[in-house]
Amino acid sequence: MLWRSVVFKLWFTIILLVAFVLLILTIFLLEFFESYYIEDAEENLMNQAENVAVVIDQHEQTELPMNTIDQLLAPQTRVTVFFDEHNYWQNEFDESYLPDIEPSWFITNNVVNSVLNENESVRKITDIPNSDAxxxxxxxxxEDFNGGIYAYQSLEVVEETTSRATKLILLAATIAIILTTVFAFFLSSRITAPLIKMRKVAGELSRGEFNTKVPVLTHDEIGELAISFNRMRRQLRYHMTALNQEKSQLSSILKSIADGVITVNKQLGVMLMNPPAEKFLFQLDFAQEDQNYTLPQELRDVFQQVIEHKQEYSREFVAQGRNFVLVMTPLYIENEIRGAVALIRDMTEERQLDKLRKDFLANVSHELRTPISMMQGYSEAIVDDIAESKEEKQELAQIIYDESLRMGRLVNELLDLARMEAGHIQIHKEKVTIGPFVDRILNKFNSIAEKQQITISSDVPPNIEYDLDPDRIEQVLTNLIDNALRHTTENGEIHIKIEEANQEIAVHISDNGSGIPEEDLPFIFERFYKSDKARTRNGKKKGTGLGLSIAKHIVESHGGTIYAKSQVNEGTTFTFTLPKE
Incomplete structure (x- = not known):
């Protein structure tokens, strides 16, 4: 709006000031001119009256001075001469200037008495009888003080002169106001042009544009203001750049933190969070589509305790089957708690690893305790001469030897598994023909299979060559075939089938033994896991529970996969794949 702008306000102020000054000046000038013209008219009338008095005093005849007086007087002036109270004379007068006044009016208004009786001069402004003039x-x-001379004229002459002077003053005032308006607009434009530019630049600054510079047109206060504005713009750009860098760095740090970070205010409103915290709230179904997050009750309870006690608080809770650790710290702004910062860490894997560690120690202790107990018991029997015959002692020594071998296998497999899990397994690949390689492994189990009356068959395509580590793959096949033999009853069958497809080979080891329950299948590749509930183990050959775990690491180190399919009392099929590249 124009009337809200600085230009209008400055122009209006100047015009108001000039108009007020001109009004006061006009009033005083009109008063001055009115007083001046009235006094001038009184002086002229007084001079004419004195001239008349001189003419009358110098001539004794009446007619001659009266004719002379008519010639001396101005057309708008009328003179009445009283020789005494009953003898008077009036000059010829044009009634267009002034209505005729009866001489008796002077007597009734005591004008004659003041001059004739008191011999004093009279100056007076009065109304004409029967008229508004x-x-x-x-x-x-x-001169002889026997009479009086009265000169008078209409006040309209003075009023006309005053009216002309008033028109002249008003014309001058109008011209002055017009010139002042032009000057005010010019001056205000010169003053406000830099201010308008600063306003435009300030608007750009509010939108985040810091490159526009205010031109310095003058070297006065406005010029200094423009210099200060440009300096402020540079400082704002510097600080905004620094803040953006800090914000970007903080955002990058928050995004890179694996733990969830949530900042809340005193009203439990979420002010800031990183992606892990968003994932945490999504898992707990506390995030809406419009990105408005609400805190779960666990966080609300901890927040209340942090606000009440003004100290850090931590706790562990379980949600959606996962373990979380919550650490909440009060957030201070100028020594006043304005909210809290919550750190949420998913401890599920740590707790699972801790459980696996405890289970591993328990399993190792259990697996080692049995052979050690047997070795200790049978050795005591030999020492105490419980076994009398040589055959009995040899039998006990054989049992001790077998258990020591079993314990040695367990320790070696533990060492191999530890190296594999640490990533220290070394694979030495070479070109291997699959057919002869599998036949050589099966030959090791022919005697055992014949003894248990189990049939082993194979289906291997001829002339297939692959790059693999023969020792490690032999360890996998040996482990899987040994498992099949131990869990297959008499007159059972074991079949090894190898097929090639999609640039990889798939090795299937199938048996028709006791099978594995469906609920145990996801865990059979874990260390020391044994499905004793469904599988009847051979009492003379006990496994360590590490073979399948080692086989899985070997296959994965070749870039392949291993899995099992099984049905209870129908059999099991282990399959592992090896990529060609």
């Missing part, structure tokens, strides 16, 4: 009248006594 005013006259200026002066009177002086004659």
């Amino acid at each position: 005013e006259i200026i009248i002066v009177g002086i006594p004659t």
Whole structure:
């Protein structure tokens, strides 16, 4: 709006000031001119009256001075001469200037008495009888003080002169206001042009644009203001750049933190969070589509305790089957708690690893305790001469030897598994023909299979060559075939089938043994896991529970996969794949 702008306000102020000054000046000038013209008219009338008095005093005849007086007087002036209270004379007068006034009016208004009786001069402004017009009248006594001379004229002459002067003053005031308006607009434009530019630049600054510079047009206060504005713009750009860098760095740090970070205010409103915290709230179904997050009750309870006690608080809770650790710290702004910062860490894997560690120690202790107990018991029997015959002692020594071998296998497999899990397994690949390689492994189990009356068959395509580590793959096949033999009853069958497809080979080891329950299948590749509930183990050959775990690491180190399919009392099929590249 124009009337809200600085230009309008400055122009209006100047015009108001000039108009007020001109009004006061006009009033004083009109008063001055009115007083001046009235006094001038009184002086003229007084001079004419004195001239009349001189003419009358110098001539004794009446007619001659009266004709002379008519010639001396101005057309708008009328003179009445009283020789005494009953003898008077009036000059010829044009009634267009002034209505005729009866001489008796002077007597009734005590004008004659003041001059004739008191011999004093008279100056007076009064109304004309039977009219709204005013006259200026002066009177002086004659030289012999026997009469009086009265000169008067209409006040309209003075009013006309004053009206002309008023019009002239008003014309001058109008011209002055017009010139002042032009000057005010010019001056205000010169003053406000840099301010308008600063306003435009300030608007750009509010939108985040810091490159526009205010031109310095003058070297006065406005120029200094423009210099200060440009300096402020540079400082704002510097600080905004620094803040953006800090914000970007903080955002990057928050995004890179694996733990969830949530900042809440005193009203439990979420102010800041990183992606792990968003994932945490999504898992707990506390995030809406419009990105408005609400805190779960666990966080609300901890927040209340942090606000009440003004100290850090931590706790562990379980949600959606996962373990979380919550650490909440009060957030201070100028020594006043304005909220809290919550750190949420998913401890599920740590707790699972801790459980696996405890289970591993328990399993190792259990697996080692059995052979050690047997070795200790049978050795005591030999030492105490419980076994009398040589055959009995040899039998006990054989049992001790077998258990020591079993314990040695367990320790070696533990060492191999530890190296594999640490990533220290070394794979030495070479070109291997699959057919002869599998036949050589099966030959090791022919005697055992014949003894248990189990049939082993194979289906291997001829002339297939692959790059693999023969020792490690032999360890996998040996482990899987040994498992099949131990869990297959008499007259059972074991079949090894190898097929090639999609640049990989798939090795299937199938048996028709006791099978594995469906609920145990996901865990059979874990260390020391044994499905004793469904599988009847051979009492003379006990496994360590590490073979399948080692086989899985070997296959994965070749870039392949291993899995099992099984049905209870129908059999099991282990399959592992090896990529060609």
